[in-house]
Amino acid sequence: MAFTTSFMKYANVPSAVISDGVLPIPLWAVTAISLLQTYHLPPIGSTSHKAVVATHDDTITLAGVLVGVERYAWKLALETMAEASKRGTALAAYSGGRFGGLVLVTSMTIRTDMQVQSLTVSASAARRDVLDVSVTMAHVPKPSLLGKLLDVTSMGVGALADGLGS
Template identity: 80%
Template sequence: MAITKSFMRYKNVPSAVISDGILPIPLWSVTQMLLAQTYHLPPIGSTAHKAIVATHDDTITLTGVLVGAERYAWKFALETMAEASKRGTALAAYSKGTLGGLILITSMTIRTDMQVQSLTFTASSAKRDALDVSLVMAHLPRPSLLGKLLDVASVGIGALADFGGS
């Protein structure tokens, strides 16, 4: 009987990292990432003075593959983080509620205050030693300057990633 191996290979740098502030979970083989932003229109007749409220809703969908012998450990860790994103994370406890939710780091964006909306795992005979994963996360930021600073930082990280790849 032949030993089968996955045809997927690990890269040197993960495509995405999800963390609760203490435990990082690398997603090595992200095959697709979708960032959807829905902007809110102001009510008709509203004044120019606005309270600090969210102007848009962001959702991020990651589709990828958990590969190798560690795939079930990564699956369990993602399930645990999905639950923690709803109940409270280590980051929220450490920052005394200033920051909450999960942290998502990719070359496209860096986001704090992420909550998992859905998590799907698929196993197939076509991919040995691999689990397909689909993860939908919602960005639920608290009003602050930190979110904008992280957006600016993600532009720099994306530029560094592009520079390092050429």
């Protein structure tokens, strides 16, 4: 009986990267990405004075693959990072708590302050050397002008990456 390997190959650049500020975890061949933004309505009868609070919640869902002999190491790193997104990441430790959560870099968006809500990993005999991964992340920024500045900066970085890629 001959064993075959997967048809999936490493690309030059992963489709998405999840990082704690130190360790980047590449997701190769992201097959789906969705961004759900839920906006909050102000309470009825509220005054014109507004506090600095979040006006919306963002949830991003990615479906991709971990490829090759390192796939189990990436899976362990992803599980560890998912737990750290709740307790505190390396980025939070290095920044003295100013930044928390994970960093997500995709073609659609670049976000800091992400926390993993769910992580699903599956394998099949039809696709050897590949782990299918689905991860749902919530954007949980601290209310501040710095968070808004990072959002605007990420748009510039995304535009620059698009310009370099073409």
